[in-house]
Ligand SMILES: Cc1cc2nc3c(=O)[nH]c(=O)nc-3n(C[C@H](O)[C@H](O)[C@H](O)COP(=O)(O)O)c2cc1C
Ligand code: SF4
Ligand code: SF4
């Protein structure tokens with residue numbers, strides 16, 4: 001799927017990022033914090049944004065790409081309005097997390113790492129969110145669902161569908 | 171600014187207030203003058219790294235001070251020379267809790283002896299083992315213990331700049347740390363001229379970005395420097411040449427949290443806990459198919475069985491214990507026959523596992539050991555940085571073979587291939603990730619060889635996990651209710667009402683729907 005980054009619409013955030021870069025460009029090793037700031041602002045790292053960073057820090061674009069693509073936390077595609085992350089860490093895995101991931105994929109019709117075409121949902125599997133005693137764990141945005149079983153998945157997703165619909169009617 | 175006298179006085183006053191609050195909440199009891207959590211779960215535990223967790227309010231520095239917080243730092247700065255501190259840590263025999271178990275005092279001494287204008291003290295809070303969360307708990311519930319331990323370490327080695335490298339998945343820990351650092355600075359316990367002694371120590375936070383290998387010391391340093399976090403070719407030790415080529419100490423969160431307590435209560439006290447070579451306690455994340463999952467801190471040397479049964483309440487749902495995995499992707503699976511093994515650095519090493527960072531995953535009869543080995547290999551392949559060939563290519567080959575075994579296309583010689591590749595990877599990889607990656611495979615091959623054979627020869631998965639090897643069949647318990655017929659997506663179940671039904675294996679797509687719906691458990695999986 002292709003997403004176009006609209007620089008005009010994002011001008012305010014771009015300014016924020018440029019200010020952040022300006023303020024911190026002398027800090028040693030600042031490239032990663034800048035990428036984190038950018039992802040926080042835009043939700044993902046568009047090519048255009050990485051070019052802005054390269055210019056701001058006066059480093060080659062290839063260096064920015066190289067570092068950004070190394071770390072799994074950085075994404076190059078926008079996430080859905082609701083990001084469903086399923087923990088596939090060891091504790092969750094032995095308690096059936098794989099089944100839960102498959103169920104989410106079936107319901108939403110997309111694969112792990114993808115976003116639905118309407119940008120409402122995305123699936124991101126993670127490796128341990130540090131709540132292993134509550135395994136298996138599913139996070140939707142910042143909401144945590146402990147001890148999830150396969151049958152509950154539908155209801156969990158439905159919650160966010162309703163909210164999205166209400167939002168649309170406003 | 172706060173002075174030592176004021177700190178002691180504040181501690182006295184706050185302790186009374188804290189005790190009153192806690193007694194009212196009825197969560198604690200007072201044992202030998204120390205506040206400990208109440209309840210069976212905590213009875214067998216000795217809490218050093220977790221001593222304040224669940225007791226104090228992490229957002230209130232005065233509650234930390236109430237329980238002797240920052241006294242060790244104050245005494246170190248006022249009464250002791252750096253070398254005296256290092257001697258005490260060496261004497262206590264504290265060993266790194268991050269995985270390798272390296273003696274902390276010896277490491278500090280190296281950095282102390284190396285002359286330089288600038289040295290660094292880094293706290294490794296990357297907690298990469300999926301299934302371990304003790305570092306998170308300490309950071310969120312007792313952040314000041316880490317700050318104090320780091321400041322003591324900084325003083326000991328002669329560093330005035332600390333970094334905490336926190337895992338990206340732990341936003342709450344970052345928040346708590348930010349608050350704690352701010353408070354400590356306000357109280358003059360961090361920053362410039364700490365307690366008026368002229369010692370400066372500042373701490374900066376750095377967030378990880380989701381790369382397991384960045385938990386490895388040199389990769390973490392590369393990452394702080396803003397690069398791709400790949401391990402360095404180790405020509406020099408980081409205690410000589412680390413961050414920005416300066417002497418650098420890297421310690422795990424739990425290791426650091428032990429430091430103030432050791433100085434406060436004395437090296438003799440610490441050495442009396444645990445075993446001779448593995449002193450003190452270790453925190454374990456007891457998770458998986460265990461009744462009471464959670465963090466447990468026990469003296470080193472406690473047998474596995476006691477941890478799982480006495481503290482964890484045994485296996486969930488009355489199932490049979492099959493194995494315990496310790497040490498995460500670098501560790502091994504310990505079979506039930508070895509449950510009396512004492513948990514310390516040496517003993518686990520002997521049986522092909524490690525303590526690692528303290529993950530302890532309980533597995534029952536429904537866990538397939540081949541699938542677990544495949545799971546860890548998949549993790550390693552995902553996380554390999556690709557710098558060296560044995561790890562980058564070798565682990566992929568191993569994963570391919572394991573995948574073949576779990577989907578029934580492997581032959582006997584593949585098992586031998588696995589062993590051979592594993593040996594080469596372990597011997598020739600550049601960093602710890604590659605060197606230890608074969609452990610989950612080797613330990614399962616060692617202790618669960620029959621299970622591998624059943625997969626390869628009989629094309630069956632005894633635990634009923636490997637999808638391609640599962641078949642469903644209906645036994646004589648069937649009452650002919652036809653519920654399964656209605657849910658079967660391929661209409662492959664037939665039979666007369668009130669009579670035993672049958673599955674046409676040629677059409678069955680092993681979806682498991684019938685298995686889940688059968689009211690009398692007449693459908694067998696295996
Ligand atoms: C692949 C890999 C990942 C590691 N991850 C961590 C980690 O997440 N946390 C940690 O404290 N140590 C980790 N370590 C161990 C560190 O390299 C280092 O030994 C440790 O942080 C030193 O601190 P300690 O002596 O206090 O244990 C890892 C090592 C390797 C090889
Ligand atoms: S062993 Fe693996 S993770 Fe370590 S340097 Fe080699 S490729 Fe990278
Ligand atoms: S496992 Fe699925 S396809 Fe096979 S018999 Fe049962 S319901 Fe039908």
Ligand code: SF4
Pocket residue numbers: 644647648649650651652653654655670671687688689690691692693
């Ligand atoms: S659901 Fe169970 S009892 Fe009912 S027909 Fe199927 S196998 Fe028999």
Ligand code: FES
Pocket residue numbers: 087088089090091092093127128129130131132133135136137300301302
């Ligand atoms: S393994 Fe899932 S939260 Fe830790």
